[in-house]
Amino acid sequence: xxxxxxxxxxxxxxxxxxxxxxxxxxxxxxxxxxxxxxxxxxxxxxxxxxxxxxxxxxxxxxxxxxxxxxxxxxxxxxxxxxxxxxxxxxxxxxxxxxxxxxxxxxxxxxxxxxxxxxxxxxxxxxxxxxxxxxxxxxxxxxxxxxxxxxxxxxxxxxxxxxxxxxxxxxxxxxxxxxxxxxxxxxxxxxxxxxxxxxxxxxxxxxxxxxxxxxxxxxxxxxxxxxxxxxxxxxxxxxxxxxxxxxxxxxxxxxxxxxxxxxxxxxxxxxxxxxxxxxxxxxxxxxxxxxxxxxxxxxxxxxxxxxxxxxxxxxxxxxxxxxxxxxxxxxxxxxxxxxxxxxx
Amino acid sequence: xxxxxxxxxxxxxxxxxxxxxxxxxxxxxxxxxxxxxxxxxxxxxxxxxxxxxxxxxxxxxxxxxxxxxxxxxxxxxxxxxxxxxxxxxxxxxxxxxxxxxxxxxxxxxxxxxxxxxxxxxxxxxxxxxxxxxxxxxxxxxxxxxxxxxxxxxxxxxxxxxxxxxxxxxxxxxxxxxxxxxxxxxxxxxxxxxxxxxxxxxxxxxxxxxxxxxxxxxxxxxxxxxxxxxxxxxxxxxxxxxxxxxxxxxxxxxxxxxxxxxxxxxxxxxxxxxxxxxxxxxxxxxxxxxxxxxxxxxx
Numbered sequence: 001x002x003x004x005x006x007x008x009x010x011x012x013x014x015x016x017x018x019x020x021x022x023x024x025x026x027x028x029x030x031x032x033x034x035x036x037x038x039x040x041x042x043x044x045x046x047x048x049x050x051x052x053x054x055x056x057x058x059x060x061x062x063x064x065x066x067x068x069x070x071x072x073x074x075x076x077x078x079x080x081x082x083x084x085x086x087x088x089x090x091x092x093x094x095x096x097x098x099x100x101x102x103x104x105x106x107x108x109x110x111x112x113x114x115x116x117x118x119x120x121x122x123x124x125x126x127x128x129x130x131x132x133x134x135x136x137x138x139x140x141x142x143x144x145x146x147x148x149x150x151x152x153x154x155x156x157x158x159x160x161x162x163x164x165x166x167x168x169x170x171x172x173x174x175x176x177x178x179x180x181x182x183x184x185x186x187x188x189x190x191x192x193x194x195x196x197x198x199x200x201x202x203x204x205x206x207x208x209x210x211x212x213x214x215x216x217x218x219x220x221x222x223x224x225x226x227x228x229x230x231x232x233x234x235x236x237x238x239x240x241x242x243x244x245x246x247x248x249x250x251x252x253x254x255x256x257x258x259x260x261x262x263x264x265x266x267x268x269x270x271x272x273x274x275x276x277x278x279x280x281x282x283x284x285x286x287x288x289x290x291x292x293x294x295x296x297x298x299x300x301x302x303x304x305x306x307x308x309x310x311x312x313x314x315x316x317x318x319x320x321x322x323x324x325x326x327x328x329x330x331x332x333x334x335x336x337x338x339x340x341x342x343x
Numbered sequence: 344x345x346x347x348x349x350x351x352x353x354x355x356x357x358x359x360x361x362x363x364x365x366x367x368x369x370x371x372x373x374x375x376x377x378x379x380x381x382x383x384x385x386x387x388x389x390x391x392x393x394x395x396x397x398x399x400x401x402x403x404x405x406x407x408x409x410x411x412x413x414x415x416x417x418x419x420x421x422x423x424x425x426x427x428x429x430x431x432x433x434x435x436x437x438x439x440x441x442x443x444x445x446x447x448x449x450x451x452x453x454x455x456x457x458x459x460x461x462x463x464x465x466x467x468x469x470x471x472x473x474x475x476x477x478x479x480x481x482x483x484x485x486x487x488x489x490x491x492x493x494x495x496x497x498x499x500x501x502x503x504x505x506x507x508x509x510x511x512x513x514x515x516x517x518x519x520x521x522x523x524x525x526x527x528x529x530x531x532x533x534x535x536x537x538x539x540x541x542x543x544x545x546x547x548x549x550x551x552x553x554x555x556x557x558x559x560x561x562x563x564x565x566x567x568x569x570x571x572x573x574x575x576x577x578x579x580x581x582x583x584x585x586x587x588x589x590x591x592x593x594x595x596x597x598x599x600x601x602x603x604x605x606x607x608x609x610x611x612x613x614x615x616x617x618x619x620x621x622x623x624x625x626x627x628x629x630x631x632x633x634x635x636x637x638x639x640x641x
Binding site: 056119128 | 378442447452454455456457458459581610611612613614615616621622625626
């Protein structure tokens with residue numbers, strides 16, 4: 001279906017490459033670390049985007065975020081493994097194994113029940129972590145210095161630069177892969193499942209398996225995101241990694257970014273991070289007001305999220321007509337048209 | 344024996360205000376099919392207004408027992424004013440959108456209202472203990488029990504009974520049931536569905552605010568405490584079955600007892616026992632333990 005180098009892939013390649021080059025040559029350290037945090041979270045949002053295209057929203061992906069973060073931290077703390085080529089895949093692996101197991105139960109649910117069941121599971125992990133003294137309880141514990149090919153560095157600028165380049169590379173690979181996946185037959189089932197499950201079954205595909213696959217995929221991406229965030233912050237704790245507020249943030253960024261393109265999570269996440277920094281400085285008591293207000297504005301006036309703005313400016317509409325014809329319903333779900341535009 | 348009694352009374356007290364709050368949540372969901380996250384804001388606003396009023400009354404020289412009048416005032420004012428404002432501006436424009444989108448919108452609303460509380464009432468906690476002094480404690484089985492807590496249990500019984508009577512024994516209740524069953528057909532029969540939605544939403548809002556107002560004298564009313572309650576009342580409603588009064592009662596009892604037991608006997612599991620039960624209920628009986636039977640429509 002997708003050619004080897006379509007428009008989106010080319011755009012992603014150019015985008016990530018220029019961010020990486022800009023970061024190393026021009027951008028100040030504080031901005032680099034914000035991009036690092038933002039892009040780490042964007043990996044999780046990418047996972048939620050796959051689910052959202054299927055019509056599902058999870059209020060509990062902090063479960064996988066936390067699993068990823070604690071996997072990286074624990075490998076360093078208990079086993080002395082700090083090699084990122086081992087710890088980061090391990091984070092994704094642990095999250096996807098748990099996601100695979102819970103998926104058998106979760107794939108039966110839709111809408112609010114899907115969201116709530118995820119919430120319940122994530123709160124169980126939160127409760128366990130908060131009460132476990134060995135893992136630092138509410139304080140958490142710090143992450144060992146990461147190494148790459150056995151090399152580590154104490155120089156904070158060098159560490160930041162390498163993590164930054166790492167997240168740019170991983171972000172590029174992940175978004176291209178997800179993009180290719182969404183263009184494949186299995187990936188096309190996302191919108192199809194959302195629009196009409198019975199028809200999908202008639203076409204000979206298993207809805208349960210399709211959802212299960214996407215769920216595991218989102219779990220793996222979120223685990224990876226958690227692992228990277230743990231490395232970036234150098235610290236893991238339940239409150240900022242596993243609590244339901246984290247799930248809420250992830251969902252918020254997903255809605256803010258819009259389901260239109262795999263690039264949207266990265267842009268949305270960066271906007272969110274910058275917004276948060278400046279909001280805290282300017283109006284310290286109104287952060288929730290801003291987040292909540294933005295959410296309402298997006299839902300009422302910009303159902304396709306920030307990406308729909310970009311798509312409109314960039315003339316994405318024209319390619320939108322050429323895109324898949326299947327599954328453009330009357331626009332009950334946000335961003336359907338924008339969603340097609342990204343193909 | 345003492346321990347069992349303590350857990351029972353603690354659990355009942357906790358369950359009773361959870362029940363009042365969850366009842367509001369569950370009737371809104373049952374009729375409007377909206378899972379209203381902003382319900383936590385009704386609760387918090389009720390508590391803050393009540394604590395504020397009690398403080399003012401106390402300064403004006405009203406007796407301790409007299410300050411209790413602040414509870415119904417706060418519940419009604421918050422429920423009607425805030426409920427109307429939200430229904431008219433936000434909820435009304437969301438009917439027919441995706442369920443999940445509605446949840447997100449009410450979540451946004453909840454965040455906004457939480458911060459408006461900070462702007463209006465400030466960040467310092469409020470203490471309004473006067474009503475608890477007014478009601479004498481009693482000895483049950485040799486253990487001293489707080490009298491105010493016992494009135495809370497009584498109130499929840501009364502509220503539950505009234506709701507049940509209204510829904511099952513009045514013309515109005517029958518109209519509501521008709522809408523729950525099939526709102527399009529209700530419209531065809533001449534029911535003003537929008538008005539019923541409005542009134543039900545207000546009733547739910549008042550109940551949410553009442554829960555907050557009644558609990559306010561027993562706690563320090565401080566920022567962010569609406570969050571825990573809203574997540575717990577979700578658990579209550581999910582366990583009991585969304586849209587069922589009996590379900591809300593059973594769910595609240597289960598959550599209250601479990602928590603009281605965990606707090607007193609097994610603190611390690613306190614934080615997640617409720618969610619574990621909620622997950623188990625969702626897995627084995629996703630419609631909840633006491634969900635009203637649904638007719639299958641084709």
